[in-house]
Amino acid sequence: MKTPAAIKAERITKMLGGLRVLDDVSLDVGQSEIHALVGLNGAGKTTLMRVLLGMLKPDRGAAHLTGYPVSGAGTTVWSRVGQMLETPFAYPELTARENVYSSARLHGMGRDAATSAAVRALSALGLAQYATRRAGTLSLGNRQRVGLAAALVQGPDVLVLDEPTNALDPRGVIVLRRLLQEACRERGAAILVSSHHLDEVARMADRISVLHRGRIIGTLQPGTVDLERRFFDLVLQADMQQQEQ
Amino acid sequence: MSASVQALEFEALKFRRAPVVRTVSALIGIGLPVLAAAFMAAATSGGSSQLSLKAAAMLTESGWSGYLAVVGMMLSVGALMGIGFVVCWCFGREFTEKTQACLFALSVSRRRLAYAKFMVILVWSLVLCLVTVVVALLAGTVIGLGVPGPEVLGSAVKAWSAGAMAASLACPLAVVASVARGYLPGVGALVLLVVTTQVVTAFGAGAWFPYAAPGLWMGMGGATAADAVSPLQLFLCVPVSLLGIAVTGQWWKNMQISAG
Numbered sequence: 001m002k003t004p005a006a007i008k009a010e011r012i013t014k015m016l017g018g019l020r021v022l023d024d025v026s027l028d029v030g031q032s033e034i035h036a037l038v039g040l041n042g043a044g045k046t047t048l049m050r051v052l053l054g055m056l057k058p059d060r061g062a063a064h065l066t067g068y069p070v071s072g073a074g075t076t077v078w079s080r081v082g083q084m085l086e087t088p089f090a091y092p093e094l095t096a097r098e099n100v101y102s103s104a105r106l107h108g109m110g111r112d113a114a115t116s117a118a119v120r121a122l123s124a125l126g127l128a129q130y131a132t133r134r135a136g137t138l139s140l141g142n143r144q145r146v147g148l149a150a151a152l153v154q155g156p157d158v159l160v161l162d163e164p165t166n167a168l169d170p171r172g173v174i175v176l177r178r179l180l181q182e183a184c185r186e187r188g189a190a191i192l193v194s195s196h197h198l199d200e201v202a203r204m205a206d207r208i209s210v211l212h213r214g215r216i217i218g219t220l221q222p223g224t225v226d227l228e229r230r231f232f233d234l235v236l237q238a239d240m241q242q243q244e245q
Numbered sequence: 246m247s248a249s250v251q252a253l254e255f256e257a258l259k260f261r262r263a264p265v266v267r268t269v270s271a272l273i274g275i276g277l278p279v280l281a282a283a284f285m286a287a288a289t290s291g292g293s294s295q296l297s298l299k300a301a302a303m304l305t306e307s308g309w310s311g312y313l314a315v316v317g318m319m320l321s322v323g324a325l326m327g328i329g330f331v332v333c334w335c336f337g338r339e340f341t342e343k344t345q346a347c348l349f350a351l352s353v354s355r356r357r358l359a360y361a362k363f364m365v366i367l368v369w370s371l372v373l374c375l376v377t378v379v380v381a382l383l384a385g386t387v388i389g390l391g392v393p394g395p396e397v398l399g400s401a402v403k404a405w406s407a408g409a410m411a412a413s414l415a416c417p418l419a420v421v422a423s424v425a426r427g428y429l430p431g432v433g434a435l436v437l438l439v440v441t442t443q444v445v446t447a448f449g450a451g452a453w454f455p456y457a458a459p460g461l462w463m464g465m466g467g468a469t470a471a472d473a474v475s476p477l478q479l480f481l482c483v484p485v486s487l488l489g490i491a492v493t494g495q496w497w498k499n500m501q502i503s504a505g
Binding site: 050075078081082087092098103105160 | 247248252254258262263264342343346347349350353501503
């Protein structure tokens with residue numbers, strides 16, 4: 001029996017400011033799977049993730065998380081979801097530990113569990129020495145790490161991360177990759193991650209979908225050579241098809 | 246219940262750590278009573294300077310009751326300005342600092358988070374107004390009004406009430422800060438509100454305008470205008486505040502993020 005997708009977008013269309021930002025997009029992420037979404041700036045990656053997280057209502061189509069429609073998702077569903085879109089959960093006036101602890105609490109964890117989970121998450125992301133520092137005083141890369149710790153703290157089995165390696169140093173990228181792969185392997189987490197960096201997603205993803213001008217125009221095979229060329233071939237082909245139409 | 250506690254804990258933590266809250270607390274809690282005491286000292290100095298004459302004109306009564314009325318007048322405007330600014334910041338900062346996406350996909354709903362913000366702000370406001378009155382009593386003793394006796398309690402409660410009403414009237418500013426997605430539009434609305442209050446009062450309809458009623462009640466328009474303010478007119482601040490809270494909560498529930 002096939003396991004239902006933990007993250008599912010069904011024929012989603014969204015217009016913003018008169019522009020069709022998403023055009024009949026369907027996508028799914030199964031359990032224990034990392035699905036990468038790649039595309040040029042303005043392709044619609046963030047908009048799709050917003051729809052999947054209930055931040056934006058689609059004009060057509062539906063989004064589901066853990067089998068439930070996002071529009072009616074309740075406490076139980078959201079307690080299993082970790083996310084980081086654009087701005088990390090790193091309020092400048094709070095310390096790194098307070099930020100991560102707050103995220104754990106807002107995901108329904110008790111005080112004691114949140115405290116120990118925050119310590120573990122900070123340590124996993126190499127932030128132990130910055131735990132008591134205000135997030136506003138941290139470097140951009142470390143604020144990003146705080147946001148990632150906040151997204152991972154409650155041990156979610158659904159993760160949606162928009163360009164999570166932004167501002168991370170090479171070590172941070174490797175740490176994140178390891179954490180995501182562990183979440184997949186140990187908890188069966190379904191992970192949707194977007195990125196501009198093909199080589200980076202090729203190393204962590206099980207599947208790569210290419211989003212261009214609001215449409216999924218094809219897939220790339222992780223682990224194969226010349227991903228960049230294949231990506232631009234798909235983009236060029238889609239542009240030429242559009243021009244012909 | 247547990248979600249409300251989590252929301253309150255989170256909002257209270259952010260609030261406690263915010264420099265803007267500390268600044269406003271110091272300005273209202275210490276600056277305002279010190280200024281009132283200075284006015285009182287100038288008014289009772291018997292001097293003929295312009296400041297002394299203007300300060301004397303503000304007094305509707307002598308002694309502690311007159312002084313506490315000045316405190317109440319200042320609190321009715323100062324609390325609206327200061328607490329209004331905090332309301333705008335508290336709601337608008339989520340958009341200005343682009344942290345609004347962090348408030349999605351949580352076990353705690355956004356409406357609950359909005360109500361938690363109001364709860365924290367209102368509790369802080371009531372305590373702040375109390376601190377202001379207590380500091381004003383100390384300052385009054387320092388300027389030679391004597392040790393306050395039990396007869397002062399009524400005037401002190403009245404001054405605190407004026408501050409509390411102003412604080413509750415600051416709540417609707419959250420609607421502007423949320424809908425316009427930033428604290429600056431909220432601050433703009435606050436300035437407009439103060440100007441409108443002046444105009445409405447000048448046209449003689451102040452008592453029925455909830456934002457003007459507390460100040461008039463404290464004697465801003467003279468003793469006769471203060472006596473004319475009815476309990477119903479003062480009570481209007483409650484539905485205005487509740488409406489602001491309800492509209493903000495609903496807006497936060499339905500909030501969407503369509504732009505970065």
